Amino acid sequence: MKKNIIIKNSIIKSCANITLPIALILGIYVILHGHLSPGGGFQGGVLIAGAVAIVFTAYGYKEVLSLFNAERAKTFEDIGALGYVFLGTLGLIYGYTFCTNVLWHSTPGKLYSSGTIFWMNFAVGYKVLAGLGFLIIMLVSNLYQTSEYEDEEEK
Amino acid sequence: MTSYFSNLPIIAILAPFLGAFLVGLMGGRKKLLNVQRSIAIATTFTSFLSLIYLIKPVILDKYIVAYWMGNWKPESQWAIGIGLEVDAFSLFTALIIAAACFLSAIYSFKYMEEDNGLDKYYVLFQLLSASMIGFVLTGDVFNMYVMLEIMTFAAIALTSFRNHLYKSVEAGFKYIVIGSLGSSFILLGTILLYSQLHTLNLAQMAALLHGNYTPVSILALAFMLTGYAVKAFMVPCHTWPVDAHMAAPSSISMLLSGIMSKTGVYALVRILYMIYQSTGRPEMEFLIIFWGTITMLVGITMAVVQTDFKRLLAFSSVSQIGYIMVGFGVGLSVNKGVAVVGTMGALFHMLNHATFKSLLFLCAGAVLHQTGTTDLNKLGGLSKKMPYTTAFFIIGTLSISGIPPFNGFVSKWLIYQASFEAGYAPVTIIALMASVLTLASLIKVIQSVFFGQLKEEYKDVKEVPLFMRIPMMVLSAICIIVGVVPNFVSKYLIEPAAFSIYNIGNYIDVMFEKGYAAKMFKETVSIPSMDYTLAGYWNPLSWLILFMILLIALILFFSFGYKSSNNKVIDDLINTRYETFTGGEKEDYNHLGENDMFWGMRQDFGRYFRFIKGAHSGVVNDYVLWVVAACAIVTIYLFTLM
Amino acid sequence: MEALKTLLPQIFYVLIFPGFLFCFIFGLFLSGIDRKMVARMQRRIGPPIMQPFYDFFKLVGKDHIIPRKASKKVFLLAPIFGLISIVIIALFIPIFGFTFQNNTADIIVILYLITIPALSLVVGGSSSGSPFASIGISREMVTMLSYELPLVMIFLAIGRKAGAAINGNVTFSLADISKYQSMSGIMISKWALIPAAIAFLLIIPAEVGTVPFDVAEAETEICEGPLVEYSGLYLGIYKLTQAVKMFIMGSLFVALFFGGSGFSNIYLNIILMIVAVIITIVLSVSFVRSVLGRLKVEQTLKFFWTVPTALSAISLILVYLKF
């Protein structure tokens, strides 16, 4: 396995500098407009998690590890999932079935018009960005840390 | 509509999911470990309890619970939401699953204490339980697929949980390759079916597909059969569970073997009986019975030659699935009376297999926990050190080989009767022989693990702690109780489940509205009349009383002899007449390893055993090829005969 | 009072007549006859017919030793369970139309109950911790495997034959088989079932564990195999179980192939049964035992999976072809 290759390519870096904010903004947009346009929590989450991959391609794994905290991503993922379950359970609490839309009271087409669906999208997006981000971080760090890993094995 | 029980199915699914995320939130802090354990036990118990509350409406009052997520009810008789639908068969399977998960959670309490990363274990464990319950309660094909995938991932991760062992990692990899191949087949079948019917709801699929077979739907059937056969360990798709059961922690092996295989069987039954309504199709009946018989035979002959405790149990599990599928195959028979016997036998065997195989795996786990190995050649003589485990294992052995009055007898007998009455005499003979071979393979385990000579290195082995003994106790109690009162169990659990399998019209009507099934079928859908007379139950109670009388009399009579011999053994250490007779050999040389057992048989059938052992080569590519070949054969068979 | 009225005959059945006492006396008696017959065939005078009784009571009087390595409870309980299960079979076997226990599927119950004595031998021998016992139990399991296959096929053939006449399909009830034989003549008179009867006669020695097929207990090679550590009372129980098994197999043969209505008098029926069982056992056990030597374990397997299996398969096929 190739080790210790530090990627320093100015073209990639400057491209990443441009695309990174776009990816983030687009991701957030897609999450928030999940009920109005194609897309939703999952797609937006993937877009945001793609930012991790962009950082990796441009700045290498050290940067990724210093920027993102894998442990916290794991926690965030659980929070997102719990939020989804809680929002779903709201339907039960209000006396309907699971996932029933209980907050709905607005005109269609507006940003905040879909009641629980909006918040569910948000929760899913949160979960996915944390989860996929965690996945990418893990894969990246595994790629470069096999030697450390083998030491663990001998213990 | 909104009765007290209408929300119970979703609670049963939701509780373990919620618990999983909560445990994940807590992270790997040592202080919170006990909290996490309690959460796992509490959530599995919650789902078990909510399913128990469903027994009265669903099983006793024959009510089918339909539940639409988000209140998205069908729009002009077209399902647009995701629905849960709980009939007696779903509930029956779900009850087995929830009970086993609860017991496994208790068992894990002490069994897993030496491992690290336990928070991840409990997250995955609860995901596994939740997805299995969700799988059987859902009324939506794609939801089934999603639940199946969650289940597969959790199971793979749990299989390779002890990733410092090479076998866990290898088994996990084989599992993921073959398992995801099976999942892909299932997805392919599902979407092919969707392309024809444009719906994913189980009930609606059944209604639309009635008498409406096209090449697409037959291709979908072939893919789905193979895909779920991978999940239900049917030969030749049985290669992953064997490795996985061997490598996983025993609390998980129990779930994988005893319970997860049932989800595959559940799906096969739903596909055959409900979606494709193959009841009365002799070609489907033949396919399933033939497949089941092959499974039975290959599983058990492989089990006889194994040298690893858990691997042997896994292969025997494969053969037990064969029994279940033979029963369900007979259930497709034209002859209603015979079909009911077959279905009931299969359902009963599902219950029984879940209990005794879980029990056996927990015993294997106890041995592994105390000695650190499951190699039959290394173990020996543990019965004096672990008397309870030995007793439980013997109970499990007697149950699985169908010795009366344990529970395996009842279901196996129903399956024999059904297959023989349906005119498949060779199947009955093979089933009976497989039963004897099961006994032989487990006797091998008893001889080389619990009896025989005690090895030096296991001198200080102790009995397992109480927390691990409780689930084993419960399971062996179930083994005995179900065997003693089979009439009661089959009246209140098996018969409603068998009825609900055949009662397709009602299943469809409840999901949509009354008369929908009749409209789609273009004929009146009658409630199937079930004829239980051929299932003439074995009534052991009458002679069990006599059994007890005899037992008490004899034990009273012989207890004097037993008592008087008690003291001599202990104080008479010098007297050589209490030594085992070895013929002058040194003890180190005369341990009969399991390799030498049954050499008489292996000599005669050496060619067969060499072939079948060589076929399980351990190369992933071969196993994938088997699955693909099975799919091809099923496809060709279905296209020629349907 | 009502319960007592139903319970008392049951207790009588279990303890006295077809049950424990009868099995005990008649089994040992049968074993004595067998020994006497073999002796006569070998031109010896032989032991008195009561010799097995003397042997049994002598064994009961002796001290019994539990080896230090053995796990005590299993070691002592295994023989008792074997004896109980074999005695219980006696309750299922009808004596010419008279049954004590009526079940819908007693053939399969019997099929499994018959394996329990062998199983108890296996578990008891295994728990003794002796290497000879380990070899013995592996041989016992292989023997069991070998005779189980033809036995199953014989039972299925008979069940099919009787069931076709009784309910049009198949029956596993001995009472039905007995009824069928009283309706249309004894089973052995049907051509289709004669091979099955021969196969059953060949199975009896293996089931009982007498000479040509006693690979599990081969005294000269492995010192009685599973029984090597047993002594005193518990050895006696094993010997008794073996004797009772001989009786059970004989009467099962009679009930399956020579059953029927018999006489109207129950006592006459019992005597007829006893005579028939003695003839069966002399035919299948004593003759074979005095003529042949012991087979090897793989020869046993090969023999049973060829000759009796083929015979019973012929029967099964003939029955299916409605001969």
Place this chain on the structure above:
Amino acid sequence: MLLNYIGSFLIIILGLYITIVKKNLIKIVIGMSLMDSGINLLLISIGFRQGGTAPIFMSDLKPGAFFVDPVPQALTLTSIVIGACVTALALSLVIKIKAHYGSIDADKVRRLNG
């Protein structure tokens, strides 16, 4: 449209071929995800309708406009997630196998056999 169906089945068969023939574990993983992609393509093709619009109820919808089938799109998404998870998990297992066995040749990773 026919091209899509043929293509998707070709991709599935190609994936199967790779999984069966290639001995390198990473290539097996590639085969698996290739098969997933084929299934996804099939799914999307099933839902596609010539000239259909995005399945969203908006006010500016023309009369007579029709939607593409939204259900397969949702299914595809789920399927993609699952495919990503399969790949990630399988790759992590391959890394572990490399650590234990020192090889990622399927012929050498066969200690559990028989």
